[in-house]
Amino acid sequence: xxxxxxxxxxxxxxxxxxxxxxxxxxxxxxYMYWYRQDPxxxxxxxxxxxxxxxxxxxxxxxxxxxxxxxKQNFLLGLESAAPSQTSVYFCASSYSRxxxxxxxxxxxxxxxx
Amino acid sequence: xENVEQHPSTxxxxxxxxxxxxxxxxxxxxxxFPWYKQELGKRPQLIIDIRSxxxxxxxxxxxxxxxxxxxxxxxxITETQPEDSAVYFCAASPDAGNMLTFGGGxxxxxxx
Numbered sequence: 001x002x003x004x005x006x007x008x009x010x011x012x013x014x015x016x017x018x019x020x021x022x023x024x025x026x027x028x029x030x031y032m033y034w035y036r037q038d039p040x041x042x043x044x045x046x047x048x049x050x051x052x053x054x055x056x057x058x059x060x061x062x063x064x065x066x067x068x069x070x071k072q073n074f075l076l077g078l079e080s081a082a083p084s085q086t087s088v089y090f091c092a093s094s095y096s097r098x099x100x101x102x103x104x105x106x107x108x109x110x111x112x113x
Numbered sequence: 114x115e116n117v118e119q120h121p122s123t124x125x126x127x128x129x130x131x132x133x134x135x136x137x138x139x140x141x142x143x144x145x146f147p148w149y150k151q152e153l154g155k156r157p158q159l160i161i162d163i164r165s166x167x168x169x170x171x172x173x174x175x176x177x178x179x180x181x182x183x184x185x186x187x188x189x190i191t192e193t194q195p196e197d198s199a200v201y202f203c204a205a206s207p208d209a210g211n212m213l214t215f216g217g218g219x220x221x222x223x224x225x
Contacts, residue, residue, distance in 0.1 A: 031211055040122065040217055040218070041217055042117075042119070042202055042215035042216055042217045042218050043157065043202065043213075043215040044215070045212065045213070045214075048212065058212075059114070059214075090156065090157070094211050095211075096211070097211070099144075099145040099162070099164060099206070099211070100211055101147070101159045101162075102147075102159070102211070102213065104156040104157050104158070105156060106155075106156050107156060
């Protein structure tokens with residue numbers, strides 16, 4: 001099992017460009033999450049999904065959109081990138097029940113110039 | 114919503130000493146408190162967790178304690194080793210769903 005994978009691993013964008021980050025999991029998890037990690041601020045939840053076809057906003061959703069068309073995939077989109085979105089992005093997944101471990105992907109380092 | 118504060122932000126100890134990291138949370142509905150370890154350049158991984166019906170939990174050299182009345186919980190690492198060097202994150206989750214609010218992280222450095 002590959003667990004949780006993310007593509008790409010690194011990306012540099014110019015201000016105003018758009019891109020999509022792909023997260024895939026092969027553990028049949030219902031819940032999937034997108035976080036951003038900035039120095040000294042821990043992991044902050046951007047958007048999450050509790051099942052195929054459903055998404056919801058997290059703590060810092062502005063400037064991002066998501067889609068969950070297939071259970072195993074969770075896409076994070078940046079329509080018009082800004083320097084403030086320079087960060088490391090982590091995807092995670094878990095079983096749907098309370099108190100289950102979240103499994104993280106390897107991360108995507110995004111730089112917006 | 115939930116707010117989790119974590120202290121200290123950096124911690125340096127000698128190999129073999131103990132390390133303690135403390136977190137406080139604001140939402141009394143939180144009932145699940147995991148700790149994640151993130152080595153440099155790697156993904157966060159769960160190392161231990163505790164639920165609100167338990168006051169303390171141990172797993173070899175690591176332990177977590179919870180004080181629901183005071184809304185704080187702590188990670189204790191005994192007999193630290195260089196491979197314990199990493200960033201540690203605490204988190205809290207309410208009963209509904211499985212959403213986590215993370216603390217800001219503690220960079221632990223264990224000097225040989």
